[in-house]
Amino acid sequence: MAETRPRKRRPPSARDAADRAKRGRGLEALVLSCSVAAAVAAVAQPVVLGRTLDLLLRDGDAGRWLALSAALLVGELLFDCLTSLFTGRCNAARTASVRRGALAGLLRAVPDRARARTPGDVGTRLTLNAADAGGAPAAKASLAASLVTPLGALAALAFVDLWVTACVLAGLPALALVLRAFARDTGASVAAYQRTQARIASRLLETLEGTATITAAGTAARERARVLAPLAELAGQGRQMWALHGRALARSGVLVPLLTLAATAVGGLRLASGDLSVGDMLAACRYAQLAAGVGGTASLLGAVVRGREARRRTLELEEMPPLAHGAFRLPPDGPGGLELRGVRVVRDGREVLRADGVRVPGGTTVAVVGRSGSGKSVLAAVAGRLVDPDEGHVLLDGVRLDRLTRQELRTEVAFAFERPELGEGTVAEVIAAGARRASPEQVRQAAHAAGADGFVRRLPHGYDTPLASAPLSGGERQRLGLARAFAHAGRLLVMDDATSSLDTATEHEVDRALRRSVRPGTRLVVAHRQSVAGRADLVLWLEDGCVRAVGTHRELWELPGYRAVFAIGDTGPAPACETPAAPRPEEVRP
Numbered sequence: 001m002a003e004t005r006p007r008k009r010r011p012p013s014a015r016d017a018a019d020r021a022k023r024g025r026g027l028e029a030l031v032l033s034c035s036v037a038a039a040v041a042a043v044a045q046p047v048v049l050g051r052t053l054d055l056l057l058r059d060g061d062a063g064r065w066l067a068l069s070a071a072l073l074v075g076e077l078l079f080d081c082l083t084s085l086f087t088g089r090c091n092a093a094r095t096a097s098v099r100r101g102a103l104a105g106l107l108r109a110v111p112d113r114a115r116a117r118t119p120g121d122v123g124t125r126l127t128l129n130a131a132d133a134g135g136a137p138a139a140k141a142s143l144a145a146s147l148v149t150p151l152g153a154l155a156a157l158a159f160v161d162l163w164v165t166a167c168v169l170a171g172l173p174a175l176a177l178v179l180r181a182f183a184r185d186t187g188a189s190v191a192a193y194q195r196t197q198a199r200i201a202s203r204l205l206e207t208l209e210g211t212a213t214i215t216a217a218g219t220a221a222r223e224r225a226r227v228l229a230p231l232a233e234l235a236g237q238g239r240q241m242w243a244l245h246g247r248a249l250a251r252s253g254v255l256v257p258l259l260t261l262a263a264t265a266v267g268g269l270r271l272a273s274g275d276l277s278v279g280d281m282l283a284a285c286r287y288a289q290l291a292a293g294v295g296g297t298a299s300l301l302g303a304v305v306r307g308r309e310a311r312r313r314t315l316e317l318e319e320m321p322p323l324a325h326g327a328f329r330l331p332p333d334g335p336g337g338l339e340l341r342g343v344r345v346v347r348d349g350r351e352v353l354r355a356d357g358v359r360v361p362g363g364t365t366v367a368v369v370g371r372s373g374s375g376k377s378v379l380a381a382v383a384g385r386l387v388d389p390d391e392g393h394v395l396l397d398g399v400r401l402d403r404l405t406r407q408e409l410r411t412e413v414a415f416a417f418e419r420p421e422l423g424e425g426t427v428a429e430v431i432a433a434g435a436r437r438a439s440p441e442q443v444r445q446a447a448h449a450a451g452a453d454g455f456v457r458r459l460p461h462g463y464d465t466p467l468a469s470a471p472l473s474g475g476e477r478q479r480l481g482l483a484r485a486f487a488h489a490g491r492l493l494v495m496d497d498a499t500s501s502l503d504t505a506t507e508h509e510v511d512r513a514l515r516r517s518v519r520p521g522t523r524l525v526v527a528h529r530q531s532v533a534g535r536a537d538l539v540l541w542l543e544d545g546c547v548r549a550v551g552t553h554r555e556l557w558e559l560p561g562y563r564a565v566f567a568i569g570d571t572g573p574a575p576a577c578e579t580p581a582a583p584r585p586e587e588v589r590p
């Protein structure tokens with residue numbers, strides 16, 4: 001059994017997130033407090049104004065009441081301004097937090113699952129949806145506070161006159177029904193609108209990526225039609241949203257004045273009968289207006305519903321199943337021996353890889369060959385734990401990969417891809433970036449080994465040239481990706497078609513440099529070229545997701561099926577996967 005040590009846990013980085021959440025909650029509390037304070041000032045105004053009016057009509061001393069009215073008015077304005085200020089800050093803080101959470105979830109997720117999402121869909125969720133979701137907490141606080149005004153107005157009205165109160169109460173259920181219908185219908189239509197928006201964004205990004213192909217094929221018109229096809233649907237859903245909004249506003253727009261009118265009529269009768277003073281009448285009318293203002297919460301309710309739907313979409317990113325890591329480390333100075341034990345990978349109900357008892361001795365170079373779609377990339381991803389097999393385990397120097405700490409895994413296993421994602425920064429920074437930062441010396445050495453040093457030196461600022469201003473060919477990008485992998489090479493280096501854009505001579509040169517000047521370890525090289533297989537210590541031959549044979553290139557060359565992988569000779573019918581076809585199946589050491 002290999003030596004393992006319990007992992008030293010890093011201090012939790014969740015503290016920042018907790019601080020941000022606390023700040024967000026603080027801002028929400030400020031929005032709520034300021035909007036409640038503004039509502040209280042609004043509710044107090046009519047009764048104070050009514051009292052002031054009565055005192056003025058009676059030639060009484062109304063100076064203090066007038067001052068109080070002015071103070072309430074100024075107070076309401078001030079608190080409204082503060083509400084707007086804190087709402088803006090709260091929206092920004094919450095949106096940032098939603099984005100961070102969704103992005104972290106996406107980056108933590110099993111790469112296979114994350115890749116299944118289109119860039120447009122992810123982009124829409126991280127921009128539009130995150131902004132809507134970030135606006136929801138403040139909208140919720142304002143919505144809660146906006147109920148203070150009508151409820152407070154109703155309570156105050158009850159003190160002024162019970163008849164007018166009864167009249168307003170009779171009309172409120174109709175307003176409540178309008179709001180309920182709006183909240184119910186708008187949820188579904190907003191969700192549909194957001195889905196269609198994401199679909200258009202996905203198609204647009206796909207088109208931008210394939211511009212060259214589209215131009216060459218002359219299919220621009222067809223592509224435009226494809227991108228814009230969901231536009232009619234989006235327009236319909238947008239119209240439906242506005243129709244729902246408009247209908248709610250129109251209904252409340254009719255109900256509110258009718259209710260106010262009825263309350264004024266009742267108040268007028270009470271004034272005529274001498275049961276109300278002029279000031280009370282003024283206060284009662286104003287309170288009836290404020291109580292009926294519950295209909296004006298439709299837009300806040302809309303923002304809350306939109307935010308809820310948007311949050312659901314951002315949570316789908318945040319809660320993607322993460323690639324869990326263990327607490328173990330590898331035995332020190334291990335050679336990088338790799339073993340696939342009972343491995344099975346199933347995609348869409350189809351078995352795309354099966355490998356059992358495959359052992360690659362540490363320090364060797366193994367070429368993974370097979371026809372297109374035979375499972376080479378799946379095997380590479382499983383071997384370096386970009387994805388876990390559905391069954392079985394992969395062991396590196398005797399330790400299961402899923403039991404390693406994240407740091408150990410990413411330090412000891414490096415990847416180079418056919419189309420590397422290089423990120424941003426200068427050429428040196430791009431090569432140095434990784435689980436641990438490579439030193440400038442390592443960067444240069446790695447670039448040299450990857451055959452990148454020459455063209456990097458010819459860039460305007462050499463290694464300090466920002467990548468964005470360095471026009472690179474596909475092969476040059478590939479070599480920078482290789483350099484990055486070489487600079488971080490641990491005991492296992494997985495190269496998935498990572499030299500496909502290099503000419504044969506350069507590839508040979510890179511291979512020699514890899515053996516000479518990159519940290520020794522096991523190399524798993526997915527390749528289509530016979531020359532790569534020929535130079536490897538061992539070849540792992542895949543067919544239809546199964547390991548057909550493992551052996552040296554020379555040994556396997558005897559088999560017509562193997563030669564056919566390189567389009568040489570007659571293949572004949574392929575034997576079933578279970579039939580060992582190589583001289584020493586699935587466990588051959590060089």
Ligand SMILES: Nc1ncnc2c1ncn2[C@@H]1O[C@H](COP(=O)(O)OP(=O)(O)OP(=O)(O)O)[C@@H](O)[C@H]1O
Nearest residue numbers: 112347348352370371372373374375376377378379
């Ligand atoms: N995420 C996935 N969902 C569904 N099918 C998948 C997924 N990943 C791989 N496959 C399928 O698994 C099979 C093997 O794919 P893989 O990319 O490993 O082939 P490959 O041998 O590397 O091919 P190529 O030489 O063309 O790159 C293919 O049929 C592919 O369609």
